[in-house]
Amino acid sequence: MFSLYKKELQSFFFSPFAYVLTALFMFIFAVSFIIPIGGMDSNELKFSFPNIFYNNFFYFIFIIPILTMRSFADERRSGTEVLLLSSPLSVTKIVLAKFLAIATVFLFMMVCSLFFPLVAMTKGTIMWSSLICAYLGFLLWGLACISVGMLLSAFTEYPIIAAILGEIVMEGLLFVDRFAGTALVAANPKLNSVITWFSMQRRFVYFSQGMFRLEDLIFFLSVTAVVLCWNIIVIEKRRWSRG
């Protein structure tokens, strides 16, 4: 399993792939870092890092499907799926190794983005508790999205289709929050509470306020686990239906 993990990591880092994506991530971060600083009024010299994440989910979610699009689609396309499935590795291990590799790349991107708080620290004070919590929340959110992206990649042979499907689904996940806020849903409290329960953004808000709730941790981890299991089932099922 470690060999597969290593190979997946190499496929990101021995190619421009991981670096280009990290650059994109940093760029989005940089822009959203500068804008609030530029817009600060002299009475209140503060701004929030968690807000950067929160306000830019829309952009950040574009990165994750690109990260995950190749995971299974490419294997299928190049015929290397046979190699993995006829090796003694179980499907569970294959899925886990790929997931961990992508999670590592994601973690790498986040570590790179720590550059901005560090710069800010030289000229001001940082509320570390809130920052760490926001990073943790963002990481958990990322893991859940990675598992969804991988699942979509397992559905198709074309990485680009996996990416586009990924964008659509991520968009849908973001929309859950807005949807809960519509008059129609808001009028029905029960429905509203069910839908908001699934809202990832709402849960992220708690993290961004420096509040670590076990409930949210379990939510993100269980979404990730359930989707990964689904992923395993999809791959097993495809073995039955294809030739």
Add this chain to the structure above:
Amino acid sequence: MVEIKHLTRYYGKTAAVRGIDFEIRDNEILGFLGPNGAGKSTTMNMIAGYLPSTDGTVIVDGFDITEQAAEAKRRIGYLPEIPPVYPDMRVEEYLKFVAGIKGIPAKERRAQVESAMERLRITDMRRRLIRNLSKGYKQRVGFAQALLGDPKVLILDEPTVGLDPTQVMEVRQLIRELGRDRSVIFSSHILAEISAVCERVVIINKGKIRAVDTIEHLESSMSASTVLNLTCEAGKDKVLRLLSDIRGVVKVSDVREGEGRVSCKVELAEEKVRSEIMSVLLRNECNISEMSMDKLSLEEVFAKITAQSDAPGGLQDLLDETPEVPEEAPADEAAGSNGKEGA
């Protein structure tokens, strides 16, 4: 070493492989022969554990491929039709990766990779990106991958397709070498290749086994229908009339006439009919100027076996577990008379 029992595979409602049985013995090279689309690759994929079977089992060295998958797969080296290589990896890096996922202990990996590269003569290419290799070299890298872990069973799906003649010879030589201390099953639609390397052959068509036999036995059992090349000095009609009266003459074909001679090919049911033909012709004042025997070549045997059920079966026939299509009957008989040794 490998037992294949009643292996069946459906794609949707279409049967690709229908209840095949055979075995691969210890240290033998088994040829798996069939025309394109006969179910060769599907069968290979099932033996290698890539595709699950709809029905039936594959038992590798005592381990069931579905129930004890990891143990069974550890004993198999598989080279699929398209070599499963990552274009972005270097040869050595790729082989090390495969050694890793095959669960070869880290200490032994280097040595195994080295020996596999040496065997396939790709040591010079170790630093090259697989993407930049020619088809032949990619095939070799795929082959080297199958050898890692020193598997007891090698499954090679059309290993010589797309190689140049020298490479084909090399691969055949390699298969012969490897076959000394392990079981090899390799598929091909080229008969000459199978007969050059294998001791035993399984012939498959339309998802069913048509024959399981040794090459020599197959040749001799099929050569019951001997073909006689006959040229004699007489009129065409007379010769044809005389021949058709003789019992044991199956078919007269390829009749050519000219310069007072008739030449034709006469298919005989038995070899001894030949002397009868001779005496009948001589008695009726037809001088025989040439008479020679042709044994059916393996190519023809193959064509014959695979053509035996070529009547276009409808979907219903495919669905039927025991199709009662009259055309099916001779095929089954042929498979039976050739001795289902391995079945």
